[in-house]
Amino acid sequence: xxxxxxxxxxxxxxxxxxxxxxxxxxxxxxxxxxxxxxxxxxxxxxxxxxxxxxxxxxxxxxxxxxxxxxxxxxxxxxxxxxxxxxxxxxxxxxxxxxxxxxxxxxxxxxxxxxx
Amino acid sequence: xxxxxxxxxxxxxxxxxxxxxxxxxxxxxxxxxxxxxxxxxxxxxxxxxxxxxxxxxxxxxxxxxxxxxxxxxxxxxxxxxxxxxxxxxxxxxxxxxxxxxxxxxxxxxxxxxxx
Numbered sequence: 576x577x578x579x580x581x582x583x584x585x586x587x588x589x590x591x592x593x594x595x596x597x598x599x600x601x602x603x604x605x606x607x608x609x610x611x612x613x614x615x616x617x618x619x620x621x622x623x624x625x626x627x628x629x630x631x632x633x634x635x636x637x638x639x640x641x642x643x644x645x646x647x648x649x650x651x652x653x654x655x656x657x658x659x660x661x662x663x664x665x666x667x668x669x670x671x672x673x674x675x676x677x678x679x680x681x682x683x684x685x686x687x688x689x690x
Numbered sequence: 691x692x693x694x695x696x697x698x699x700x701x702x703x704x705x706x707x708x709x710x711x712x713x714x715x716x717x718x719x720x721x722x723x724x725x726x727x728x729x730x731x732x733x734x735x736x737x738x739x740x741x742x743x744x745x746x747x748x749x750x751x752x753x754x755x756x757x758x759x760x761x762x763x764x765x766x767x768x769x770x771x772x773x774x775x776x777x778x779x780x781x782x783x784x785x786x787x788x789x790x791x792x793x794x795x796x797x798x799x800x801x802x803x804x805x
Contacts, residue, residue: 608792610793610794612796618778618798618799618801619796619797619798619799620780620782620794620796620799621796622793622794622795622796625793666732666733668733670792676738676740676746677723677735677738677748677749678723678735678782678794680725680732680733680734681732682730682731682732683732
C-alpha cells in the first residue's frame with residue numbers, strides 16, 4: 576500500500592496567484608514528521624518546510640505554508656504569490672518515529688508557473 | 691558552507707564496468723543514505739547508514755554496495771552495472787536517524803547512464 580500519495584502529476588498557476596499541492600499519507604504511528612522538497616530543472620533537492628505530527632500550528636516558511644489536517648492525514652503545501660522561479664517538481668515526504676531510517680517520498684507534482 | 695558533495699555529476703558507462711559514486715558531508719551528520727530517482731516512482735532508498743561501520747539495506751539494494759569507514763564519507767559502489775541502473779542518484783544526510791523531525795540534506799545528484 577502506498578504510504579504517501581501525491582495525486583496531481585502536474586499543476587499550472589499564474590504568476591502572483593496562490594497554489595495548493597496535495598499530499599496524503601498513511602501511518603498508524605502517532606509520531607511522525609512531514610517534509611516538502613523542491614526539485615528545479617537543475618536537479619537538486621531543496622528542503623522547503625517541515626511539519627511535526629504534534630505541532631499545534633501549521634508550519635510556515637516565507638511564501639510556503641503547510642495546510643496540515645491530521646484527522647484526514649493530509650499535508651498540503653500552499654505557495655502564495657507564485658513566481659516564475661517556483662516552476663519545479665515538488666515532493667512530499669514523511670518519516671515515522673518508529674521507522675526513522677527512511678524518509679518516504681511521494682511521486683511528485685510538477686508545477687508550472689506562467690506569466 | 692554546510693553541504694553534501696557528490697561526484698561525479700554525470701557518468702556514462704558500459705554494462706559490467708565497476709564504478710563508484712562518492713559522497714561526502716561536512717556537517718558531522720550521523721545518518722547518511724542513498725536514493726535513486728526514476729520517473730513516476732519518486733525517490734527510493736537504496737542503502738542507509740546510521741553511523742560509522744553501520745549500514746543497512748533500503749528498498750532497492752540489489753546491485754549496489756556501500757561502505758561507511760568514516761563519518762563524512764558514504765560511497766555507492768556498482769560492482770557490475772546494468773542498464774536498469776540508469777537513474778538519477780542522490781546522497782543525503784541528516785543529523786540523526788532517531789529524530790522524525792530531522793530533514794535530509796541532499797547532494798546535487800549523479801545522473802548515471804549504463805549502456
